[in-house]
Amino acid sequence: MSNARNLVEKILEDARIEADSSIADARKEAADIIKAAREEGEKKKQEIIKKAEKEADLKKERLVGSARLEVRKIKLSAKQKLIDEVLQKAVDNLNSLPKEEYGKILLDMISKAVITGDEEIILSHKDRERLGLMFIDEINKKIAQKGLKGNLKLSGEPGKFDGGFILKKGDIEYNNTFSTIIRMNRNELEKEVVSILFGE
Template identity: 45%
Template sequence: MSNVNNLTSKILKDAEERKSSILAKAEEEKNKIINKKRDEANRLKTSMIEKAKLESATRKERILSSAELKVRNEKLLSKGKVIDEVFNMSVENLCQMNENDFRNFVKSSILSLNIEGDENIILNANGKKAINEAFIKEINNELKDKGNLKLSQSEGKFRGGFILEKNGIEINYTFEALVQSLREELEFEVANILFN
């Protein structure tokens, strides 16, 4: 019986040792799994933080870029309005020309053109106050044998200057058209004067 007790005791002792060994291996395996998952979680966390940083930096850059573009566009729009105002003021200043200067402008402009001399001169209401038939006759005399300009009965819907018309073809010497034609070549220079 003592052999049986010894055997039982030995089996129990072996079982106890195996139990401890199995529990130790299980604990070790558990720790390995936990450490592996913790490392994966840390890598994922680091990756997510880096991705969030990159996304926030990109988003910040886009927001700043968009804001800078908006500011630049608003500045350009404001500058454009100021330049428009300068050219509109130029037209307005030309419209304020006294009658004598206006007659000299009309006369010198017409005499500098290569025209047939039988065109109609279209004027606005203010122009009709300054230019009369006697003045047209004076221009016709200077045009010599081709001078047969006529003062049009129709009134132009422009701010100042005049239009020469013949058979539906117009030579536009309105102040608006003259300033607009000069605007392309002067706009850069005007902008430099205004904004530098």
């Protein structure tokens, strides 16, 4: 009986030792699994953070690039508007010159534009009233001195423009209105305006 008890106790002791060992192994394995899971979780977390930071940087770059482009557009639009205003102001200033000064400018322009001396001159309604027929006589005298016919005629109908003139010969019209001259020479004038206004 004593041997049997000893055997049972031995078996129980071995079982306890084995159980303790298994529990220790299980605890260690569980700890390793938890540690590995934490490390993997931290790694994933860092990857997610890096990816999010990269995406945020890319988004920031896109936003900054878009903002810069918009600023350039606004600046260009403002610059263009200012140039338009300056050129329009130049035309307005020409049209607002005193009668004598304005007449001299137009007289010089027409005498240089005349080809044969028997063309038709189209003036704006305003210029017809302030310069009158005497102005045409004055031009005819000047071009006659250059050896041309000196037979320019004032058109019966006023032109629908502000200032300058249109020289007409048959069906051909030579547009020398101020707005047309500005438009045709815009590139050159714009460079000068930009240089003066912006120092470019």
